Amino acid sequence: MALMRVSSPHAHGTYSTGMVMRQVLLATVPGVFVLTLFFGFGTLVNVLWACIVGLACESVALLLRGRPLAFYLKDCSALVTCVLLGIALPPYAPWWLIAVGVAASILMAKQLYGGLGYNPFNPAMVGYVVLLISFPVQMTAWAPPRGLGEVPGLWEALQACFLPARYDAVTMATPLDVLRQNQGLLLEDLWAQTPQFGRWAGVGWEWVNLAFLAGGLWLLYRRIFTWHAPVAMLASLALMAALFYDGGSSSSGGSPLFHLLSGATMFGAFFIITDPVSSAVSVRGRLVFGALIGVLVYLIRVWGNYPDAVAFAVLIANFAAPFIDHYTQPRVYGHDKSGGNG
Amino acid sequence: MRRVYGFHGGIHPAENKHQSLGSRIRVAGIPRQLILPLSQHIGAPARPVVAVGDRVLKGQMIAEPGGRVSVPLHAPTSGHVSAIEERPIPHPSGFPAPCIVIDSDGQDEWAPLRGVANYRDCEATELLELIRNAGIAGMGGAGFPTAIKLAGKPGQSIKTLIINGTECEPYITADDILMRERADDIVAGIAILQHILQPQEILLGVEDNKPEAIAALQAAAAGSAIEVVRFPTKYPSGGEKQLIEILTGQQVPSGGLPGDLGIVCQNVGTAVAVRDAICHGRPLISRITTVTGDAVDSPQNFEVLLGTPMQYLLDLAGLHPERCERLVMGGPMMGFTVTTPQAPVVKTTNCILAPTTEELPPPPPAQPCIRCGLCAEACPASLLPQQLFWFAQGKEFEKLEQHNLFDCIECGACSWVCPSHIPLVQYYRASKAEILQQRREHAKSEQARLRFEARQARLAQEEEEREAKRAARKAAAEKRAALAEQGGEEDPIQAAIERARAKKAAQQAGDGTAVTPVKASPEAALRQKLAKSEQRLAQSIASGEDAKIVSALEATVQRLKDKLAEAEAAATETGAD
Numbered sequence: 001m002a003l004m005r006v007s008s009p010h011a012h013g014t015y016s017t018g019m020v021m022r023q024v025l026l027a028t029v030p031g032v033f034v035l036t037l038f039f040g041f042g043t044l045v046n047v048l049w050a051c052i053v054g055l056a057c058e059s060v061a062l063l064l065r066g067r068p069l070a071f072y073l074k075d076c077s078a079l080v081t082c083v084l085l086g087i088a089l090p091p092y093a094p095w096w097l098i099a100v101g102v103a104a105s106i107l108m109a110k111q112l113y114g115g116l117g118y119n120p121f122n123p124a125m126v127g128y129v130v131l132l133i134s135f136p137v138q139m140t141a142w143a144p145p146r147g148l149g150e151v152p153g154l155w156e157a158l159q160a161c162f163l164p165a166r167y168d169a170v171t172m173a174t175p176l177d178v179l180r181q182n183q184g185l186l187l188e189d190l191w192a193q194t195p196q197f198g199r200w201a202g203v204g205w206e207w208v209n210l211a212f213l214a215g216g217l218w219l220l221y222r223r224i225f226t227w228h229a230p231v232a233m234l235a236s237l238a239l240m241a242a243l244f245y246d247g248g249s250s251s252s253g254g255s256p257l258f259h260l261l262s263g264a265t266m267f268g269a270f271f272i273i274t275d276p277v278s279s280a281v282s283v284r285g286r287l288v289f290g291a292l293i294g295v296l297v298y299l300i301r302v303w304g305n306y307p308d309a310v311a312f313a314v315l316i317a318n319f320a321a322p323f324i325d326h327y328t329q330p331r332v333y334g335h336d337k338s339g340g341n342g
Numbered sequence: 343m344r345r346v347y348g349f350h351g352g353i354h355p356a357e358n359k360h361q362s363l364g365s366r367i368r369v370a371g372i373p374r375q376l377i378l379p380l381s382q383h384i385g386a387p388a389r390p391v392v393a394v395g396d397r398v399l400k401g402q403m404i405a406e407p408g409g410r411v412s413v414p415l416h417a418p419t420s421g422h423v424s425a426i427e428e429r430p431i432p433h434p435s436g437f438p439a440p441c442i443v444i445d446s447d448g449q450d451e452w453a454p455l456r457g458v459a460n461y462r463d464c465e466a467t468e469l470l471e472l473i474r475n476a477g478i479a480g481m482g483g484a485g486f487p488t489a490i491k492l493a494g495k496p497g498q499s500i501k502t503l504i505i506n507g508t509e510c511e512p513y514i515t516a517d518d519i520l521m522r523e524r525a526d527d528i529v530a531g532i533a534i535l536q537h538i539l540q541p542q543e544i545l546l547g548v549e550d551n552k553p554e555a556i557a558a559l560q561a562a563a564a565g566s567a568i569e570v571v572r573f574p575t576k577y578p579s580g581g582e583k584q585l586i587e588i589l590t591g592q593q594v595p596s597g598g599l600p601g602d603l604g605i606v607c608q609n610v611g612t613a614v615a616v617r618d619a620i621c622h623g624r625p626l627i628s629r630i631t632t633v634t635g636d637a638v639d640s641p642q643n644f645e646v647l648l649g650t651p652m653q654y655l656l657d658l659a660g661l662h663p664e665r666c667e668r669l670v671m672g673g674p675m676m677g678f679t680v681t682t683p684q685a686p687v688v689k690t691t692n693c694i695l696a697p698t699t700e701e702l703p704p705p706p707p708a709q710p711c712i713r714c715g716l717c718a719e720a721c722p723a724s725l726l727p728q729q730l731f732w733f734a735q736g737k738e739f740e741k742l743e744q745h746n747l748f749d750c751i752e753c754g755a756c757s758w759v760c761p762s763h764i765p766l767v768q769y770y771r772a773s774k775a776e777i778l779q780q781r782r783e784h785a786k787s788e789q790a791r792l793r794f795e796a797r798q799a800r801l802a803q804e805e806e807e808r809e810a811k812r813a814a815r816k817a818a819a820e821k822r823a824a825l826a827e828q829g830g831e832e833d834p835i836q837a838a839i840e841r842a843r844a845k846k847a848a849q850q851a852g853d854g855t856a857v858t859p860v861k862a863s864p865e866a867a868l869r870q871k872l873a874k875s876e877q878r879l880a881q882s883i884a885s886g887e888d889a890k891i892v893s894a895l896e897a898t899v900q901r902l903k904d905k906l907a908e909a910e911a912a913a914t915e916t917g918a919d
Binding site: 006013075115276334335 | 349350353355356437466512533584587593595596597598666667668669670672674675676677678679680681682683695697702703705707709710712713714715716718719721722723724725726728729745746749752754757758760761763764765767768771777
């Protein structure tokens, strides 16, 4: 009998990269559903169009690099990037905006660096930031949530995407914008005078965030990632908000709850900063990484000049990841704390 | 209940132990031919003491220890030595190795055995000698000579004796069945180890997936000093370092041994072998081996003579060769593939695993590492496997050592969890081998450098000596010339002395090995010193030593130069006399 020669171990667990990615995709469903509920079909169109463009970009890049197409496409990593970018973009964005963002994500941030596993920056966030800097007008046009304005239907959503010239977008400042531009009103008065605010944070936004939180908790339960980075980010963001709440005065940065349930907080905490490739690796490293992002998000939201801060915060923390890793190596069995033998 | 501690990481692979636990231990019988590798243990291979054609008796020593860290080898049955040659053996390398081949005569005739009536009357050293002579090496898998491990470092006292009944690898049940069926023998063996080591406590660690074994051990150990400790099942809790942490909460220092903590670990199978050797004088000629996997009809445990070809056992268990693509010695996590079923059972063969392709599918092609960190979570040594993988790919050996590659125990937990199916352990094994190879080469070149430098120094010294002699001769010639000038004849006696001296000096210079320093003039000695100092100065500047050292050396050189100038001036004066 002909016997194989293989190196140990001969047994293998059931995890695979493709499976991990598919579970992440599945976990975005509640968030996308709530986004669609409040803001119409824009996000869904974004996601689908981004996926089509993304798979095309990935395929072209793989062919140019001479890699087997099926083997790399089935890891589903490109789909995850595209879905996350599609969610992050404002609904009813024109098709070319999405295409440029996806191309920047897949071609520039991922394949130019060597493909999956070699990208130092979160590809979806690179795409987002490229668009934000290049096309600030389109990127800050958020539709009003259901209840505060007309929510377009599927046909209008498709029109907005593919025939943008024929579509008159209706937009409204997001709660984060309103708060930042607040000049002299006490938080309480601002809340009362502005229709965008809901029970805890913005109308719609609070539910979107809770939905992404639910998806994230499911991923935690499935052990797709560990709790360290998300919890550290949410904790440091809440802590910053509590420190600068200022009793709800006119210069207040907003309450901790407002920040936790506004903008891309939960989406970022569970779907963006948990990207293992571009984050720190050790347990302590991920705590530091998450906490750094939480602080940066608050700084940029309150004193920066951008509608939301998650993308910039994540990219800055991506820069810091190797540095964090260097200083947070775990103590190895049989070594004392200083790293010697002990 | 004793407190048990946890260890970092670990995994829970499918246990697959029930298959081989359906029946009692079966005696495998005597195959027609036994193949006994000379190296079944860690250390020097044994040296044959029989010749082809000799008749050997069961239990007779057929090979003696090949060094201090080595054990002898005994005939597992009576018969004739039919060959001493290279045969395929179970080894990760897959290379054949020297073996003694015995054709059994079926009579199974014992050599006279002599057990110890009461081991309590014996000195520890005496018992250790008996253990060594019985050919006992660790039965858990590593095969380190047991007597050496028990002897420890001189002056080291043992506080805790740990008996390893963990058997954390999936599929293997050899220790489990031994604990169930021969708990009394294990306890008797431990009592002997206790007498040798005189520990303060004896802990017998068993995972909680073996309740029958625990019950049997507790019954057998009642009234003894042995404490049976059960702890949660997790791979690799049977690793020596992990078991020590579980039972004592202590970690073996990196690069150290359990003995540094006053701990010795022995496997349950080793304890039984010790008991057989001491109480009955029976050397290690058989062991319990699990034969399992879906490619055999009746997985079970055998009591098998060492040297039995694996094929023989597999046939007894009902192998379907067409279903089996690989044959593993050991478990699915740390076992290695054997290249032919003709390879024999050796002292460390705790399991022969014949899986079907569906059971243990061949590894799929590796995908890129996504740094998910599952490997770091699973690593029982708290390493960062994904970083090690990165450095291993780039052959960054210094980084690998900085990240403590050598603390890796190759348990395979990282590869098991890896969602990208990267054969991480294989990378680490290869890197370790390359680093060790580099170290050996470095040691070699370092030796060569030292030899070269010594030679350079010797040549320089010889040159200086020759220079000194030349100077002396010159001075003498000048003196003679001065004498001649002063008038009259050359002093014949003086001339004779000079000639003799010159001849002797020439002789010395001729054979360079002479180390007797030449009684040269003071200035020659100074010159020599100066040259040395200058050389040292140049060296220290070249190697970028501390500025203080360099300036001190410069001062020395200057001082020597001054002295030399003085001495030369003095010499010319005397010469002018």
